[in-house]
Amino acid sequence: MINLKINNLDVKAEEGWTILETAKFYGLEIPTLCHNDGLSNYGACRLCLVEIGENENTKLVSSCTYPVEEGLEVHTDTKRVIEARRMMIELMLSIAPNSKVIQDLASKFGVTKVRFKVRNEECILCGLCVRMCKEQMDGKAIGFQNRGFKRKISTPFDIRSEECRLCGACMYICPACQLKCQGPQADTTICNACLTMDPTCLDFYDELQCWMYDAGRCGTCIREKSEKSDSNKQAKNAKY
Amino acid sequence: MNTDIQKVKSFIAKYHNQKKALISILQDIQAEFNYLPQEALKFTSDYLSIPLIDIVSVATFYRSFSLKPRGKHLVTVCLGTACHVRGGPKILEEFERHLNVQAGETTKDNQFTLETVACLGCCAIGPVVVIDGNYYAQTTRRKVSLILKDYTKKEKDNEGHKEN
16 A cells, blocks of 8 residues: 555555546545546646645646655645646637537636637547547547647548447547537637526536536536525525 | 559568567658558558557658658758748748749649758758758758759759650
8 A cells, every 4th residue: 555645635545546546536526638437547638737746846747647656745726736727728728619528627617718829629639539449449540640730630541441430439538529518609719608697507406407418517506606695595405 | 552562561571570660661661652652551550460540640740751742852941940030931932932832742743842841950051951961051042943953954864864
């Protein structure tokens, strides 16, 4: 067993665990996007950043790829971490503003502006589909091509691959290209409907009745509760 | 096409059918055909049992590999910082105008491929243009047509010899 500290909490971890796995085991939430339990860790989205080290000597690492060490000190929610996460969300939002997953993250973490040129692409190069195809489907039909600004995910020679069985697993797992944000069309890139809509989820029922169709996971109800306590007491009661 | 495959096979054999020699094999293929033909990559993939997508990833990652047929002469215009301030973009523009292609493209007669490079490491002689390994120092817009004339002329001379 390896002893380490997460948020000043003494925790134990098995050898070979990552910080993310350890935190999850203890119920500490670290947001992730490119991580999936069934796939290898990749560390592309940088959402799971945590701060490690003591006193002045700290650095940001991606918790999904960092194996636990004896005596490691981890902080999952320092100011530096949250600022870095917000920046990552802002950057991803500028690439794929149509993604509901990313819009939800933006609302959840209070990202209310995008300072970058919007590219309106449908890929944030998280590599989930590539890993899905290779590791779970044994397809090896898609992969990264080119590099730098031109980096993209495609089949060899951009034609239908002989290895592809059209199983659709890549689309199933994609956080950016499938699920479009259901919120009202905002004037700007950023939707933030979950933050500004009035009224929003007055009651929290189940997946079918939630207007965002994701059973309150978008964070709408949570936000409204704290800000407009009167009209949303019901939601509060329903949620907890 | 058959001969091509034989050649590719001999390149792979040269490296004892080792997967780790992929880049060397690709370099040999590129040297032979001037680009990486799809058939050659597919054959390499089957022969070495490397997924085709991995080979394509490597081939597209490095600038020295090309999946499209390249022209006979490779014109490389340096657009590094030093060459940039000394007028590299203008030289490139001039080449584009003369060859009637954009950077990264090949002329219709397959004679010239125009490419840009970030830095060649010889900033003192910038703006630099390299054609088939020959360096042209302190290029100016006026020199561009002269440089190109060298190569088009050589081409004509060679053709003349063949006819004779």
